Amino acid sequence: MSGTALALALAALLALGTVPLLDDGFWLALAINIAQYAVLATAWALFSGPTRYISLATAAFFGIGAYTVAVLGEALPWPLVLLAAGGIGVLVSLLVGLATLRLSGVYFVVFTFGLAELIRQLVTWFEVNVARSIGRYVFVDITQPQIYWQLLGLFGLLLVIGTWLSRSRLGFALRVIGEDEVVARHAGIDTARVKIALFALSALFLSLTGAVMAPRWTYIDPAIAFNMTTSFQVLIMALLGGAQSLLGPLLGVIPLVLLFEVLGANFPNHFSILLGAAFMLVVYAVPRGIVGLLARARRRAAA
Amino acid sequence: MTGFTIGRRAALAGAAACLAAPAIGRAQGTPAAVRIGYAISKTGPNAGGASITTIPNYELWVREVNEAGGLRLGDRRVRIEVVEYDDRSISEDAVRAVERLVNQDRVDFVLPPWGTALNLAVAPILNRAGYPQLAATAVTDRAPQLGQRWSNSFWLLGTGQDAGAGLAEVLGPAKQAGLIGDTVALVSVADGFGIELANGMRPALQRAGFRLTYDRSYPVGTQDMAPILAEAARGNPEVFVACSYPPDTLAITEQARVSGFNPKVFYTGVGTAFPLYKQRFGANVEGVMGVGGVDAASPRFQDYKRRHLAASGREPDRWASSIVFASLEMLQQAIERVGRIDRAAVIRELQTGSFDTVIGTVRLQNNLLTDTWVVGQWQDGEFYGVVPTRKQGARQPIVPKPAWRPT
Numbered sequence: 046m047s048g049t050a051l052a053l054a055l056a057a058l059l060a061l062g063t064v065p066l067l068d069d070g071f072w073l074a075l076a077i078n079i080a081q082y083a084v085l086a087t088a089w090a091l092f093s094g095p096t097r098y099i100s101l102a103t104a105a106f107f108g109i110g111a112y113t114v115a116v117l118g119e120a121l122p123w124p125l126v127l128l129a130a131g132g133i134g135v136l137v138s139l140l141v142g143l144a145t146l147r148l149s150g151v152y153f154v155v156f157t158f159g160l161a162e163l164i165r166q167l168v169t170w171f172e173v174n175v176a177r178s179i180g181r182y183v184f185v186d187i188t189q190p191q192i193y194w195q196l197l198g199l200f201g202l203l204l205v206i207g208t209w210l211s212r213s214r215l216g217f218a219l220r221v222i223g224e225d226e227v228v229a230r231h232a233g234i235d236t237a238r239v240k241i242a243l244f245a246l247s248a249l250f251l252s253l254t255g256a257v258m259a260p261r262w263t264y265i266d267p268a269i270a271f272n273m274t275t276s277f278q279v280l281i282m283a284l285l286g287g288a289q290s291l292l293g294p295l296l297g298v299i300p301l302v303l304l305f306e307v308l309g310a311n312f313p314n315h316f317s318i319l320l321g322a323a324f325m326l327v328v329y330a331v332p333r334g335i336v337g338l339l340a341r342a343r344r345r346a347a348a
Numbered sequence: 349m350t351g352f353t354i355g356r357r358a359a360l361a362g363a364a365a366c367l368a369a370p371a372i373g374r375a376q377g378t379p380a381a382v383r384i385g386y387a388i389s390k391t392g393p394n395a396g397g398a399s400i401t402t403i404p405n406y407e408l409w410v411r412e413v414n415e416a417g418g419l420r421l422g423d424r425r426v427r428i429e430v431v432e433y434d435d436r437s438i439s440e441d442a443v444r445a446v447e448r449l450v451n452q453d454r455v456d457f458v459l460p461p462w463g464t465a466l467n468l469a470v471a472p473i474l475n476r477a478g479y480p481q482l483a484a485t486a487v488t489d490r491a492p493q494l495g496q497r498w499s500n501s502f503w504l505l506g507t508g509q510d511a512g513a514g515l516a517e518v519l520g521p522a523k524q525a526g527l528i529g530d531t532v533a534l535v536s537v538a539d540g541f542g543i544e545l546a547n548g549m550r551p552a553l554q555r556a557g558f559r560l561t562y563d564r565s566y567p568v569g570t571q572d573m574a575p576i577l578a579e580a581a582r583g584n585p586e587v588f589v590a591c592s593y594p595p596d597t598l599a600i601t602e603q604a605r606v607s608g609f610n611p612k613v614f615y616t617g618v619g620t621a622f623p624l625y626k627q628r629f630g631a632n633v634e635g636v637m638g639v640g641g642v643d644a645a646s647p648r649f650q651d652y653k654r655r656h657l658a659a660s661g662r663e664p665d666r667w668a669s670s671i672v673f674a675s676l677e678m679l680q681q682a683i684e685r686v687g688r689i690d691r692a693a694v695i696r697e698l699q700t701g702s703f704d705t706v707i708g709t710v711r712l713q714n715n716l717l718t719d720t721w722v723v724g725q726w727q728d729g730e731f732y733g734v735v736p737t738r739k740q741g742a743r744q745p746i747v748p749k750p751a752w753r754p755t
Contacts, residue, residue, distance in 0.1 A: 068451075070447055070450060070451025070452075071444075071447045071448050071450075071451035071452045072451075073447075074443065074444045074447040074448075075444070078440070078444060166567070169538055169567065170538075172538075173538040173543060173565050174565075177543065177547060178540075178543055178544070178547070179538065179539055179540050179543050180464070180465070180488075180540040182468070182490065184497075258440070261439075261440065261443055261469075262439040262440065262443065262465075262468075262469045263468045263469055263471060263472055264439070264464070264465050264468035264469060266465065266539070266540060268393075268539075268568075269438075269439050269465060272438065274438070306444075309433060309434065309436075309441070309445070310433065310448065313390060313432060313433045313434040314390060314434070316391065316434055316436070317391055
């Protein structure tokens with residue numbers, strides 16, 4: 046993204062910050078939902094887009110963030126809680142990254158899929174055997190507008206970092222890895238280190254999103270925090286939009302969140318069937334994502 | 349819910365604006381319909397519980413009220429119009445659906461979702477918007493604090509600790525009478541209610557002079573109960589207690605029957621009170637204890653059971669079903685006493701009033717329903733409440749339980 050485009054995007058985010066002043070009920074709830082998935086899908090694409098490593102660990106990091114709030118929310122001031130959530134997320138991602146990012150292809154996908162379940166079982170074991178209760182209450186004084194503004198802030202930060210990354214040596218190294226990892230290694234790129242760094246950066250934002258969202262639910266147990274649906278929804282949104290460019294995922298997030306909303310509101314009894322049909326349609330009709338669709342339209346206009 | 353209603357609503361709002369008192373104008377006019385909304389788990393892991401305990405009661409109540417002409421507001425009867433959503437058993441979806449009900453659909457009242465987690469998730473919204481919340485399917489040890497925190501919320505199913513402690517009220521006297529020994533094997537599911545239930549039982553059993561020969565938890569979704577049951581049975585305990593969820597309740601009972609494990613007291617958790625349990629095990633349910641219970645001999649319950657069966661083709665469960673229906677009767681009586689759509693007044697009435705319901709006369713204390721059945725037992729094909737022992741309709745427990753019969 047160019048400097049002007051970034052400035053425009055940030056200005057747009059500032060303008061969107063006024064939503065809570067206009068409505069603090071349903072529309073704010075919808076805006077929070079869009080902002081949440083915008084951060085998640087963009088953070089996911091930050092790592093998975095250029096490297097083409099499909100990660101299903103979104104739920105794991107999101108859950109780490111949410112659960113950190115459940116444990117520390119009442120004990121520490123909010124900025125420290127966020128710091129802890131991000132810190133734990135990064136720490137886990139480094140450990141996982143060191144262990145798995147030397148793997149590639151389907152092995153990596155399978156491992157990240159298991160990660161959320163692994164952490165969920167660990168947390169459950171701890172709660173049952175040590176804390177002797179499951180389910181924690183999140184009573185912190187965070188209002189809905191504050192949740193929304195924090196999400197917008199995270200998204201703005203992501204855009205800045207993403208823009209910087211695309212111009213940096215690190216970003217270039219990532220793209221080379223995505224094209225051909227063997228070539229990258231022969232060109233002298235420390236592929237493992239580059240991948241781990243990006244995985245941790247992505248995990249930081251995923252964990253922070255979980256932490257920011259947690260006060261919305263009052264009650265959190267491992268099943269709520271580490272819900273695999275999050276991983277799949279984020280994946281689908283990012284792929285629909287286009288994971289190769291910074292604003293691509295957003296183009297998938299907005300239509301899909303709105304679609305979920307419309308289907309849920311109007312067809313509560315047939316939601317799952319219609320959703321499945323919609324996904325199939327997406328895969329057949331927009332295989333290269335909305336970004337690909339736009340690029341094709343532009344090419345055709347030029348020709 | 350179509351253009352007609354919106355048009356009417358807009359006209360009403362316009363008329364109210366002319367009077368320069370919009371809030372009062374809307375609150376005191378008699379509406380064309382009372383709009384009642386709910387988001388409930390039609391899909392996802394909560395769907396089973398919601399479809400047994402909550403949804404049939406919501407549908408039964410709405411149908412009965414409308415067949416009678418509607419809710420009585422002053423001297424008019426106003427029909428109920430329902431807006432319903434699926435929360436997919438996800439907290440975030442429940443939050444958004446209730447935001448939609450309150451802010452977009454502008455329903456007059458919201459009925460709560462199923463289960464502890466979702467009731468807690470939507471509680472802050474309903475509190476902020478000033479809607480009464482009659483949580484009839486949430487069991488949490490924090491219920492007393494929650495009722496204080498959100499004065500619009502009412503917690504009707506008691507706490508896990510009390511439910512667990514209740515068992516000692518049956519076992520203590522039975523031990524003193526020499527009917528059973530002092531050994532107990534306890535297994536519990538590693539999830540919210542299972543743990544709270546077990547936490548309530550341990551100290552109460554200890555105070556009553558029992559020894560735990562086995563105490564183990566198992567993960568949610570465990571399919572094969574044979575190993576854990578074999579270990580629990582090894583010490584030949586006099587009492588077997590499972591703080592279990594519906595699928596495990598069925599699996600544990602089946603395994604105990606098959607392996608001929610015959611303790612003198614056999615207690616299982618959530619699901620024991622389901623009609624399904626009796627269908628599955630037939631005459632073998634005799635003497636099984638579990639969480640919940642009803643005053644099954646009361647004509648009010650008998651009548652309710654018949655209506656429930658006729659409306660949904662299924663009998664109500666013998667724990668939370670009748671409490672869900674009672675919560676709807678309470679809401680109805682509170683609205684009709686206030687005589688208009690005035691949620692603050694309805695909340696006050698729920699806090700202080702006395703209500704005539706299928707579970708008898710109900711009067712809440714500090715937003716809690718305190719004297720619910722915590723231990724029940726299958727006797728002659730019906731799941732009767734046995735604890736609290738002083739409660740009207742309490743049956744004498746059958747101890748020891750008859751041995752499993754071959755089927």
